[in-house]
Amino acid sequence: MAASEARGRAASATSERTGARGGVSVLRVGLALPLLVVALLPQAFAGGGTRRWFGGRGEGQRAEAQAAKDAAAASFYELDTAQRGLRISIETITAVDGSPEARRAVENFEALGRRIDEVSLAYITAVDAHDLDRDELDAATASRARGELTRAKEELDRVRGELERFEQGLGPLLATAENQLARLAPAAERARQALREASAALDAVREAGLRADDLAARLASLGPELTRLNEGAGRHGVPDTLQRADRILRDAEAVRAEAERLPQRAAEIDKRLVSLRTRAEALTTRAGAVEPVLSELRRRYSLACWQDLQHVPEQAAGTVRQAEERLREATTAREEQRWPDATAILSTVRALLDATDEAVSAAGDRLRRLDAVAKDPRAEIERARFAVRDAQRLAMEGRTTPDPRHARPLDEAVARLDRAVAGLEGRHPDYWHFLTELEAVRASAARVVGLIREERGAGQQH
Structure with a gap:
C-alpha cells in the first residue's frame, strides 16, 4: 500500500477503533450464550455442523491482539491529527516568513512527513495482515498480531514525540507569523480609512475655492497601490501587503495633513507677500540714505576705511529691484495656486532683502564704529x-x-x-x-x- 494511502485512511481509523472495541464486547456475549445453550441442551446440535470455539488461552490472545489493535489505532489517529495541526502552523509561517530559518523548518517538516508515512504504512500493513474476527484465528497468530500491532503503536508514538518536539521548536517563528497575520486586516483597514479621510480633506479644500492639484495627483497615484492591497495577501504575500498598507497609510495621512493645512498656508503666503513688499519699499528708502553716509566716511577717514562700501548704493538698488520682480512672480504663483512655487520664490525674496539690509546697515555701522574708536581707542x-x-x-x-x-x-x-x-x-x-x-x-x-x-x-x- 502506498504511503499516501496511509493518509487517506486516517478518518476510517477512528471508526475502526471504535468498532473494534464494540466488537470485543459483542464477541464475548456471543461466546457466552452458545456455551450456556450447549450446557443446557447437550444433544441440540448432534446432527448438524459445529463451530470451532477457542476458550481459555486462545480467547485471551485474541482479546489482547484486539486491544493492541485498538491502542495502535488510537496512536495512528493522534499522530495524524497532530500532523494536520502542525501543517497548518507550517503554512502560517511560510505565508509570512521567507527567511532561511523558516525554509529549514519546512524542510524538517517534510522529512518528518516522510517518516510519518513510513510508520503509518507499517501500522496499516499490520492491520491488514491480521483478521482478528476470523473464526479460525489460532493463539499463535493472535500473539503474532499483537506483537506487530504493539510495535507499530510504539513507532507511531515515537514519531509523534518527535513531531511534538519539532512543534515546540517552532514557537518563536509561529508567534511572529501569527502576529503579522493578526496585523494584516487592521493595517489594511487603517490604510483604506486614511485614503477616505484624505479624499474628504481634499473635497473640503476644493469647496473653499482652493484647487490643490498637486495633492490630488499624489492621492490619485495611490490608486494602483490600493488595488494591490485589495487583491490581498494571498496574491502578494503577507510581508509585501503589510508594507503596502503602511506605505498607503503614511502617504495618505501626509496628503490629508497638507490638505487640512492648505487654507492656513494660503493665508501665510498672503501675509508674507504683504510683509516682504513693505520691507522692499523700506529698503529702497534706506538705500537712498547710504550715499550721505559714504560722503561722511570719505571726508573724515582714509580710503581703506570705506572703499569696500562705495558700491553699496547701486548694489542695494539693484537687489531691491530684483526682489520686487520676484515678488510679482510670487503673486502670480499665488493667484494660480501653485503653492510650492510661491513658497520657494518668497524664500528667495527674503534672502535678497536680508543681504540688502545687511549691506545698507554696514555703512551706518562702519561710521559709528570709526567715530567711536577715533574719539577714544x-x-x-x-x-x-x-x-x-x-x-x-x-x-x-x-x-x-x-x-x-x-x-x-x-x-x-x-x-x-x-x-x-x-x-x-x-x-x-x-x-x-x-x-x-x-x-x-x-x-x-x-x-x-x-x-x-x-x-x-x-x-x-x-
Missing part, C-alpha cells in the same frame, strides 16, 4: 587685552609653564595687538584696519580658551 584696546589675559590665566592653571600649543597663539595675539596699537600713531591712521586686527586678536584668544576647556573636559571623562 582705549576701550577697544582694553577689550582685546582682557581677552588675551583671560586666556593666559586659563592656560597657566595648575601648570608652571604653559603648553606650547596654547602659548604660541597667545604670544602671536599679543604681538598683533601691539602692532595694531602702534599703527594708530600715524597722521592718517587706518582705524578700520585697527578694529579688524583687534577682532582677530579676540578671536584667537577665544580659540585657545575653547581648546583648553575641550582638553580638560576630555580628561575628566577619562
Whole structure:
C-alpha cells in the first residue's frame, strides 16, 4: 500500500477503533450464550455442523491482539491529527516568513512527513495482515498480531514525540507569523480609512475655492497601490501587503495633513507677500540714505576705511529691484495656486532683502564704529587685552609653564595687538584696519580658551 494511502485512511481509523472495541464486547456475549445453550441442551446440535470455539488461552490472545489493535489505532489517529495541526502552523509561517530559518523548518517538516508515512504504512500493513474476527484465528497468530500491532503503536508514538518536539521548536517563528497575520486586516483597514479621510480633506479644500492639484495627483497615484492591497495577501504575500498598507497609510495621512493645512498656508503666503513688499519699499528708502553716509566716511577717514562700501548704493538698488520682480512672480504663483512655487520664490525674496539690509546697515555701522574708536581707542584696546589675559590665566592653571600649543597663539595675539596699537600713531591712521586686527586678536584668544576647556573636559571623562 502506498504511503499516501496511509493518509487517506486516517478518518476510517477512528471508526475502526471504535468498532473494534464494540466488537470485543459483542464477541464475548456471543461466546457466552452458545456455551450456556450447549450446557443446557447437550444433544441440540448432534446432527448438524459445529463451530470451532477457542476458550481459555486462545480467547485471551485474541482479546489482547484486539486491544493492541485498538491502542495502535488510537496512536495512528493522534499522530495524524497532530500532523494536520502542525501543517497548518507550517503554512502560517511560510505565508509570512521567507527567511532561511523558516525554509529549514519546512524542510524538517517534510522529512518528518516522510517518516510519518513510513510508520503509518507499517501500522496499516499490520492491520491488514491480521483478521482478528476470523473464526479460525489460532493463539499463535493472535500473539503474532499483537506483537506487530504493539510495535507499530510504539513507532507511531515515537514519531509523534518527535513531531511534538519539532512543534515546540517552532514557537518563536509561529508567534511572529501569527502576529503579522493578526496585523494584516487592521493595517489594511487603517490604510483604506486614511485614503477616505484624505479624499474628504481634499473635497473640503476644493469647496473653499482652493484647487490643490498637486495633492490630488499624489492621492490619485495611490490608486494602483490600493488595488494591490485589495487583491490581498494571498496574491502578494503577507510581508509585501503589510508594507503596502503602511506605505498607503503614511502617504495618505501626509496628503490629508497638507490638505487640512492648505487654507492656513494660503493665508501665510498672503501675509508674507504683504510683509516682504513693505520691507522692499523700506529698503529702497534706506538705500537712498547710504550715499550721505559714504560722503561722511570719505571726508573724515582714509580710503581703506570705506572703499569696500562705495558700491553699496547701486548694489542695494539693484537687489531691491530684483526682489520686487520676484515678488510679482510670487503673486502670480499665488493667484494660480501653485503653492510650492510661491513658497520657494518668497524664500528667495527674503534672502535678497536680508543681504540688502545687511549691506545698507554696514555703512551706518562702519561710521559709528570709526567715530567711536577715533574719539577714544582705549576701550577697544582694553577689550582685546582682557581677552588675551583671560586666556593666559586659563592656560597657566595648575601648570608652571604653559603648553606650547596654547602659548604660541597667545604670544602671536599679543604681538598683533601691539602692532595694531602702534599703527594708530600715524597722521592718517587706518582705524578700520585697527578694529579688524583687534577682532582677530579676540578671536584667537577665544580659540585657545575653547581648546583648553575641550582638553580638560576630555580628561575628566577619562
